[in-house]
Amino acid sequence: MKFSRGPIIPAICALAILVAPFTGLLPDYWITLFNYIGISSLVAIGLVLLTGVGGMTSFGQAAFVGFGAYTTAVLTTRFGISPWLTLPASLIVTMAVAGLIGAITVRLSGHYLPLGTIAWGIAFFYLFGNLDWLGAHDGLAGIPPLRLGTHPLIDPRDYFVVVWIAVVMAVIATQNLLGGRIGRAIRALRRSTRAAEAFGVNTAAAKLMVFVYAAMLAGLAGWLYAHFQRSVSPGPFGITTGTEYLLMAVLGGAGRVYGAILGAAGITFLRDQLQNFLPWLIGNTGNYETIAFGAVLVLILQTASSGVWPILFGPPPPPAPPTPRGGKTTPERTLPAPGTALLQVQDARKVFGGLVAVNDVNFDVQSGRIIGLIGPNGAGKSTTFNLITGVLPLSSGQIQFEGHALRTQTPQRAAALGLGRTFQHVEIVADMSVIENVALGAHLLGRAGPLRAILRLDRAEEALLFANAKRQLDRVGLADVAFKPAGTLALGQLRLVEVARALCLHPVLLLLDEPAAGLRVGEKKALARLLREVRSEGLSVLLVEHDMDFVMSLADRLVVLDFGTRIAEGIPADIRQHPAVLEAYLGGVS
Amino acid sequence: MDGTIFLFLLQDGIINGAVYALVAIATVLVFAVTRVILVPQGEFVAFTALTIAALENGNVPATPWLLLALGGLAAASEIVRHVSELSWRRVARIALFDLALPVALLLLTRTLAPMKLGQAVNILLAIALITPMGPMIYRIAFEPIAHSSVLVLLMAAFGVHFSLTGLGLLFFGPEGSGTTPLSSASFSLGDLVISGQSIAVLIVTAVLLVLFALFFGRTLLGKALRACSSNRVGARLVGIPTSAAGQIAFALAALLGAVSGVLIGPLMTVFYDSGFLIGLKAFVAAILGGLVSYPLTVLAALGVGFAEALFSFWASNFKEVLVFTLIIPVLAWRSVYAPHAEETE
């Protein structure tokens, strides 16, 4: 069952929720429940961004709720500061703590990251419970309510408005952030860190940004919680609640902002009903809801690990990228004159453990040429490629690009110098539209940061980037699928999307890793035509390819590797006759 | 701090550390074989201690009922998953392991409990009741998602932890209890008094660690479990069934948890939810050992026990804060120098 897409349904739902409390149909009890749902939604929205989009799973989000809540609790009860003034304080404290914790956390690799969040999640819980000036295990009571003028917002109906305005603003800000340039980079982190880095995304900084943003939403939730509950104690800021928030994000459908609200509603409602129902069923009181709670979590993971929202509402609608005005374009790079030395690989060597993967390899790429790098399986082609693009450091030797020595090469630096690359195993963000994937290539051509995206001040720049992406898609012949999710394309088309993305960088040198693999004959011909066109514009191409017909009819020169060593170099006609090449490819037992 | 206090703290730390070591070894074993970070490992510890406490009072513990409930769930989940290819052998295995075994243990417990046959019987019965829970939990929660990422498995582990804690409250109630020491003797060594229980803890731990080393070093089954963690594809190619390996790993984990429960029961008052913190501290040790090395894990567990003893002397309110903060720099260090922790998916 799928409902129709588009913004209408969520808008109607939002309106219905906002109007409902004032119709007199809903008892106080339900309004209070909705307030808790709203507060949890804020945390879950942050987690959707952090986990579902950014790929960093945090079990410790409840601790940031705690920082937000305790900050306002201390400032209002101890220092008598007005609750509205403590809002920025709560946010700043959460931001500072998250910045410090995040700086370490986002650098943790693999499953160490969630384990790290569990560790500090528990540590903060015990910290809250043992600091006397936070009231230790009893917490702090007597927190003043929010006031509008002299009217205190104590009635759940009044507070409802405050909570849900915050939720709506959080949704809008988050959607805006995700739609912008930084948002694309964040969305690329989880599925394809390698691609993000290859187009200049500073992944550590982007991850930290997401981490702090999610924590600040949690801090906001903490502030709201403190003034609704009017007291704080360590209980709700521990690892159990942290896991509950994570469950909300997962249940809703990690990666879906509206799903977070659905998940928060589902879990809050479920817990509430279980708290009422189970004691009645079992006959005495206790935290029995946790039994069902854990079971639900396991069942969701076993049956619908991508959450409920996608099942109900299908894939997300395509974004509406801005269209450019006045025919402005992104600035092009000035290309060197054809025939000048562009890339010089000198005695490049890479050793893994005892294995020499690339053994003192030499070759040049001149501008305006297509160079083929070929060799049998395990010959060291991919390693050479990774040395040039900065994915791996050289063991010895050097690589120069336009006179810059690439000794401390990183993928980001390679992108900034104008090396645009594709990947042997396609690195595409499947749940992002094709044009957004291509626009990721233009990351370094834009400047807008997260704040400009949230406030939607990035539209003019975005329009330029998307115009560029659109132009590159036209060139590879994929304009008609620009707004489809990239995951729905065939492998051959995805290879062309990668070429378009690399062209979006306005590169000086295109590095293509097996671009013809998986392409049909017609597609190969189109790709060959495109590469010749690109060459005629003065770009250079370094091509690793196994389809010999393709590479032989296209390349100006070939470099042949075997066992990490260059065994031949020359024009294609000579390479075909070269005895060492024949031996390397067909083998021989003498 | 004078020498006596130091020695006292050292003793305290080593005793706790020894118990953490057993639990941590189980965590490492389960992770290596199944990639599950077994958050509910501590529940086995707490439930064992509570079971023995009930038996010591001549009461029938709720444990057999819990076992029967888990067996029923395991049977149901396996039947639902294999409904189209249900062979008689499978049905017989389910009936025997998931239903007949718990029922037999239930009858046995009801017969033996009022007889108060003494400590050895209580301990053996408790271990027999807890150990089958391991493979049952694996089949209910983890086997259907065995090929998922470490993260999904970790979240499922949290789910199991929540459910088991809730079940613990339901079956054992909120009251805590302690158990009789394994030995009531005590020795004086200068100013230091060493209890027989401490010695018993050390001996049992040492014997178990040696048995484990022999199992993994000398037997084909032990080597097969190691092979699963060394190279999953390789293990499949030589015909090691990964599901059975997972169940064995969980059974061993439950067994180690049960023994830890026997050891820790006399040292502290155990509540239905005490296992979580014990499990987490062992888990800190397992992380320090990189989730791979058994000797490193044992050392780390002793370190955690000692650090905890020191922290509780200097800043008893903050001992948990300090123990769990300790782990973060280690994780950061491991991320930089052991990047193979990255999933290869």
Place this chain on the structure above:
Amino acid sequence: MTAPLLDVRNLCVSYGRAEVVHDVSIAVTAGALVTVIGSNGAGKTTLLNAIMGLLKARGGIGFRGNDVSAVALESRVQSGLCLVPERRELFADMPVEDNLLLGGFRRSRAERKETLEQIFVRLPRLKERRQQLAGTLSGGERQMLAMGRALMARPVLLMLDEPSLGLAPRIVRDVFHILTDLRQTGVSILLVEQNARAALEVADYAYVMELGAITTQGSPQQIAADPRLVESYLGLGGNEY
């Protein structure tokens, strides 16, 4: 005519939406050494992994007269189907001897002991290194160990994926000697190779795989003489782009 030992019919394998092996049918008669050659990316490894049961596939896989396409991997090993994978997949942190013993996991203790002695005779190098960790072996020794581990399972059909990959020519020769030796003892072999000339020299029958499909098959002499073989590796302008 009796059914072949291995009878693969219309096998298709997909990764997600992309089908990488299309409708492949191959057969290995008992006692034969059959090779599948083809350039990189032709789908040879995928084909072997599907036959072994590491990958899901559609189509029929007949082995010793039974359809094993729905049979679990460990039961295929039990019935005598073994794979030496391209990446070797050894237990790097365990000694050579343990790697071998685990190879015989599905066999009885007596069989394991007997086979181990036979392997130490056939591959004396492994006997010298029996206490060494597998991860510290040289490339050639690793390949020997991978083959030894597979032989411990007493295979009826031994499948090898690129056994010459990354090995120096002298060691490649040793590997192929072992293969011809093995065939003498009655083990059937399915060999996937990029090193076409070496494979054709030892094989009884050959298939050429290109872009996920079998394009040519025949006796090794026919295949070696077929000009299209060189083309399929080095591309002699069959297609102009």
